Amino acid sequence: MADLLKVSDLETQFRTREGVVHAVNGVSFDLKEGETLGIVGESGCGKSVTVMSVLRLIPTPPGKIVAGEAIFRGKDLLKMSDEEIRHIRGAQISMVFQDPMTSFNPVLTIGRQVAEPLEIHQGMNRRQAYDRVTEMLDLVGIPKSRDRLNDYPHQFSGGMRQRVMIAMSLVCNPSILIADEPTTALDVTIQAQIIELIKELRDKLGMAIIWITHDLGVIAGLADRVLVMYGGYFIETAPVKSLYATPTHPYTLGLINSLPRVDSDVQCRLESIDGLPPILMEKPNNCPFAPRCTYVKERCYQENPMLMETSEDHFTACWVDTLTGKERA
Amino acid sequence: MGRFILRRFMYMNVVILVVSMITFGLMHAVPGGPFDREKALPAEIIANLEKRYNLDKPLWQQYLMYLNDVFIPQFSKTAPTSNLEDDALITFKVSGNLWVRWMNFGPTFSSRSRTVNDIFRQQLPISIQLGILALTVALTIGVPLGILAALKQNTIFDYLGMSIAIFGVSVPVIVLGPLMIWIFGVTLKWLPPTGWGTKPPYILGIFPSDLSWSFWRTAIMPAVALGLGSSAIIARLTRASLLQVIREDYIRTARSKGVKESHVITRHALKNSLIPVVTILGPMMAALVTGTFVTELTFGIPGMGKYFVTSITNRDYPVIMGTILLYAVFLVVANLIVDIMYAYLDPRIRYD
Structure with a gap:
């Protein structure tokens, strides 16, 4: 359409x-x-x-x-x-x-x-x-x-x-x-x-x-489609199924992990994302999520990633492939 | 609403009674008396005068007599005479030869031929006329000025408007009045420097029956001089209130519906922002219409204002009581009107 x-x-x-x-x-x-x-x-x-x-x-x-x-x-x-x-x-x-x-x-x-x-x-x-x-x-x-x-x-x-x-x-x-x-x-x-x-x-x-x-x-x-926003940027966009099945950005992963799940152990604690949301007084040269990210690499502090297509119609703004934990080529 | 008003009228009686008690107590507690002169009068004369005005009786008795004269309607079989003791504010014939007299505020000590009711009949209407005009001036200048300042916040309009407001608050009538007289009355000779252009009879006992130029030309200067200070207060309040309202969520909602910007203000913001303004109108109205000493003195207006001040220095007990009670009644009634207007302005307010 x-x-x-x-x-x-x-x-x-x-x-x-x-x-x-x-x-x-x-x-x-x-x-x-x-x-x-x-x-x-x-x-x-x-x-x-x-x-x-x-x-x-x-x-x-x-x-x-x-x-x-x-x-x-x-x-x-x-x-x-x-x-x-x-x-x-x-x-x-x-x-x-x-x-x-x-x-x-x-x-x-x-x-x-x-x-x-x-x-x-x-x-x-x-x-x-x-x-x-x-x-x-x-x-x-x-x-x-x-x-x-x-x-x-x-x-x-x-x-x-x-x-x-x-x-x-x-x-x-x-x-x-x-x-x-x-x-x-x-x-x-x-x-x-x-x-x-x-x-x-x-x-x-x-x-x-x-x-x-x-x-x-x-x-x-x-x-039908979800945009995930962080610090004034879209950091992941994907069709709804794809986003929940294979979240790729560390922030999205953090958000999904912080939800209580029906199938998890009742006793387990909810996970949270460490740190605070960014202060938006300056446009960053680094990835805005880098200070809170568990996958953070050297490059994340040098360059702000833009959205890139990781699978069909699924875009993410991250230098790291969260599945493998390695930097993207 | 009817029950609310009725209840408030009952409370009003209590308020007036308490005010009368405190005033009566205080004025008798103050040293000195109505017949003290620089050259003391002979003791016999004072004793005679005190006897004539019942001042020789115990205080509680005097107070009860006063309450009886003022608050309780007196039935009598004789027609009212022009006697000073007989001068009630409300007199009417019930039937045949039964007469009712109510609200006899007593004589004034400063004049043998006048009563407090004479002051109410002759001076009060003038003060009310001046007060209403001043309030009109205050509203017609204050509200638009406040709206303009709020809509053009932090622009030259805002600064200019608020400068005028600060000027209005900080320059008292005692400065502004003579200045106006000097400029418009004496130098330019546009308006008469003093006086008031109406005489009895008044419509409903209050409003001038002749609204010609001869009335207005005397009224303009005192009304503006008296109203300007209040208009400044209203302007600042309107501005602050409107600035707050236009940040409300529902204003954003109105904009999101495509409401014209001018209608956002007139239909969505204004009514909400006038609620605090209405609040101060009650006391403001009472203060303006019951007579203002300085304005009336400056412009030579024969209103009530003078009696507020001179009655106290003269220990003119009936006039003190009368003027204070009058002010109290105006204040209570004005606040009742404000409360009724609240219900009209804000549907969340219900009284029963």
């Missing part, structure tokens, strides 16, 4: 008083129609900044997209006028945010907030929009949705609010849904419900999804 969104060499920085933070350092990825892409990484690795840069939702200043392009349906989102990108947001690319408690405006009714994209992008009046909103709320499983249009966000539970958030993002039938850790703030049973809901909606509506998470378990059952 054709590429719906093609991001290349995207670079975003934050200029703070203490210096320039290199949040995203030249990342590239593409998203096909109907594809689900997972972006995984620890807090502060640049996952959210990457997708927010694509929609230009980075607060500027201090944030600044310094390089790259994001071609969506033949047009570069990063070079559009503010007015053009505004008509993309919420209409063709929409977002679901992490915290359903703070992501709704507390003083506006749910009906008004969910109807807003329809009024903006499709020129509907309040009544038409409310009909569509009711339909959408039914679809995401809000009981008695017609009666709840005039309720305020605080009258909904966290899980229900996230359902409303999903309805709000899908109300204009966007072709891309960006979900920025949509289940992180929810408890586990609600998490599962929300993931099920998104899968269902994807099958019904056929939108492409970019799903950001730090939870490898969530991504496994959902994504």
Whole structure:
């Protein structure tokens, strides 16, 4: 299928008083129609900044997209006028945010907030929009949705609010849904419900999804392709099966090993990755993961590896072949 | 909401009662009396005067008499006369020859022909008019200035706006007032330097019945002088609050939906950011409308302000009690209005 969104060499920085933070350092990825892409990484690795840069939702200043392009349906989102990108947001690319408690405006009714994209992008009046909103709320499983249009966000539970958030993002039938850790703030049973809901909606509506998470378990059952991010770089990208079957980057290995396993001994301790995430004040000349890496070689401190294909469609940014422990040729 | 307001009115009675008790106690605890003069009056005259105003009775008795006159409606079979002792703020005929008199705040010691109610009827409306105008000035300058400064944070607009705000807070009326009079009243002769352009009768006993230029030309300078300081406070508060709100997650959500930047501010940020501003409007309103001594003195406005200060130095007990209770009532009512506005601004706030 054709590429719906093609991001290349995207670079975003934050200029703070203490210096320039290199949040995203030249990342590239593409998203096909109907594809689900997972972006995984620890807090502060640049996952959210990457997708927010694509929609230009980075607060500027201090944030600044310094390089790259994001071609969506033949047009570069990063070079559009503010007015053009505004008509993309919420209409063709929409977002679901992490915290359903703070992501709704507390003083506006749910009906008004969910109807807003329809009024903006499709020129509907309040009544038409409310009909569509009711339909959408039914679809995401809000009981008695017609009666709840005039309720305020605080009258909904966290899980229900996230359902409303999903309805709000899908109300204009966007072709891309960006979900920025949509289940992180929810408890586990609600998490599962929300993931099920998104899968269902994807099958019904056929939108492409970019799903950001730090939870490898969530991504496994959902994504077609996974990008692993570390220190502002993509360090491994692969189809989901290939990534879990044969992780090649030491960081990905560390992440997968740190998950509890159903088939392991109950008594064994969970493994962790030693060290701290990198400080992003300088663009490194070495592999950003080198200080924490157990496979580290001389070369890792001299040159920052770029993504290279290790097997079919499986890319990794590491000088070391983690299977053999030897340096790659 | 109805029950909430009712409950608050009940609390208000308690507050007013406590305020009256403390004020009464304090003013009698202060040394000196209403009839002390530089050249002492003969003891017989003082004794006579004290007898006339019941000051010779024990304090608790005086206090109870005061409470009775002010708070408890008096039923009487005789029609009210123009007698000073008979001057109640609220007088009406129930039926036949039964009359009700309520809120008799007593005479003023400084004038034999006036009562505290006369001050309320003649001076208070002027202070309220000035106060409302000053509050309007404060809001119409303060809120837009604060919004502008927040939206253009760290630009020349922000710095300029906040400089004006600092100027407004730090230059008191006692400096600004004479300066304005000198520039616009004396030098340019655009506006009359002093005076107030309305006379009774007032609509509802408060609002000027004649809103012609002759009223406005006297009102502009004092209203601006009085309102500027408050507008600076409002501007700084609006700016700080809006800056906080536009960093909230839901503002990002609004942007992600494609909401126009101007609508992000007006529809999503403004209502949220005005909540703290509304909070200070209560006390601010009470302070502005019950009379402001310096402004009224500077511009020669016959308002209440003067009585707040002179009644205390003169030990004019009924006027002290009346003005303090009036201020307390305004403060409590203004705060009640603020609380009602909260519920309107923020649906998370419910009172019952």
